Amino acid sequence: MLISAAALPAVLELVAPSPATVIGPPAGPLIDHAAPPRSPQQADLRAPAAPTVDIRRSGDPANRITLVLLGDGYTAEQQGMFREQADRAWRALMEIEPFRSYQDFFNIRRVDVVSPAAGIAEGETDGRAVGTPLGMHFWCEGTARLLCADESATARFAGESNGPQYLIALANSSEYGGAGGTGVTTLAGGSPDAGRIIQHEIGHTVGELGDEYDSAPDDADYPNLSTLNADQMRQNKVKWWRWLDAQSPDGGGQIGAYRSANGLYRPTEDSVMRTLGGAYNLPSREAIIEQIYRRVRPMDPPTPAPGAVAGRTRLTVHPLQLTGPRQLRVEWTVDGIPVEPQATDRTWLDTGLLPLAPGHRVTVRATVTDTTDWVRDEAFRDEFMTRTVTWTVGG
Known part of the structure; x- marks a missing residue:
């Protein structure tokens, strides 16, 4: 986990470590630190429940990643403002690849947490109790732009999930800041840069990416950071060696090994993990997709369930949908021989149309691949x- 904190317009030398990530100014370098942020003592503001709204449901939560948006410091009268800011935040995330193409792999849920007072703690708290339900506050660990939340309180309001979920807490503040790579991704909901902040912070949280700017800690454990140059990566077949010399869509030129001032190499000259408003470079894009697929299968359960099927029936698979012209590939075989399904989208096969002898049973397989x-x-x-998936049909 990382900390990226801001340069205002000059670079600030920050020394206190912390494993969250604070975003720097929109067009400037980001600065990293490192040591777990400690929340001031949380006031007991637990509500028996907070209204929950599924604002985008792509499928069964057991096979989707649920992004849970919660607000802190929004009074009952400000819930409309929170809803607008939450909506802008998740939509900004879905505007950047690979989240744009894989947006149907996510459900979006909003929890309307009502605060007794407007705003959050924006000054140094010195251990004093934070008087909001999620305990959000700037100056976490003495860093002005590091925006932290009480993770246990946030998880309590978010509630249980039937599948993987990430918590995103929005603070009722127009100050510049946020955090990622921890149990709760945070951002100032009223900041003009909130959309660009979440695009960067989710790179830490979902993709487990490191910061690529010069002042980031020299930690090469992240998939987009390395101590090796391009030749060494090729020789050892490590890190982003498969991508070397490819043209990256992030505006950073060819994939290579670009040394930062901290001594580490990054894949491109620039990317969203280095400068807000950019794009993910190809190694980072791959890392995000891989983390998504570690949590989500490429298809939902088929119809009927795999196994022996009585009679001759229609077999259907349910691949997850991509946004755009490309879709997951579906291939069918009968007793190992490729066959063309009747469905134009290739998602179903009518076994009643197979030329089977009476009493003969066959093995039908459908394979879904991204x-x-x-x-x-x-x-x-x-x-x-x-x-x-495999069925045995006929007879």
Whole structure:
């Protein structure tokens, strides 16, 4: 987990470490630190329940990632403002690849937490109780732009989930700041840069990416940071060696090994993990997709359930949908021989139309694969991005 904190217009030398990530100014460098942020003592403002709204449901939460948006410092009269800011935040996230193409892999849920007073703690709290339900406050660990929340309180308001979920807490503040890579991703909901902040912070939280700017800690454990140059990566087949020399869509030129002032190499000259408002470079894009597929299968349960099926019936698979022209590939075989399904989208096969002899049973398989060229690790594709279901039909 990282901390990125701001330069205002000059770079601030920040020394206190912390494993959250604070965003710097829109066009300036970001500065990292490192030591777990401690929330001031939380006032007991627990409500028996807070209204919950599924504002976007792409599918069963058991096979989707749920992004839970919660607000802190919004009074009952300000809930409309919170809803508008929350809506802008998740929509900004879905404007950047790969989240744009994979947006149907996510459900969006909003929790309307009512605060007794407007705003959050924006000054140094010195350990005093924070008087909002989620305990959000700036100056976490003495860093002005580091925006922290009480993680246990936030999780309590978010509630249980039937599948993977990430918590995103919006503070009722127009100050510039946020945090990512911890149990709760935070941002100032009223900041003009809130949309760009969440695009960067979610890179830490979902993709487990590191900061690429010069003042980031020299921690090369992240998939987009390395101590090795391009030749060493090729020789050892590590890090983003598969992407070397490819043209990246982030405006950073060819994928290579670009040294930062902290001694580490990054894949491109620039990206959203270095400067707000950019795009993810290809190694980072691949890392995000891989983390999504570690939590979500490429298809929902088929109809009927796999196994022996009585009679001759229609078999249907339910691949997850991508936004855009490309969709997941569906392939069918009967006793190992490829067949063309009747469905134009290839999602179903009517076994009643198969030329089977009376009493004869066959094995039908359907395989769903994400063939995106944004992933070059074929072993990962085979293990996580491909699923096969099998039925025995006929008789």
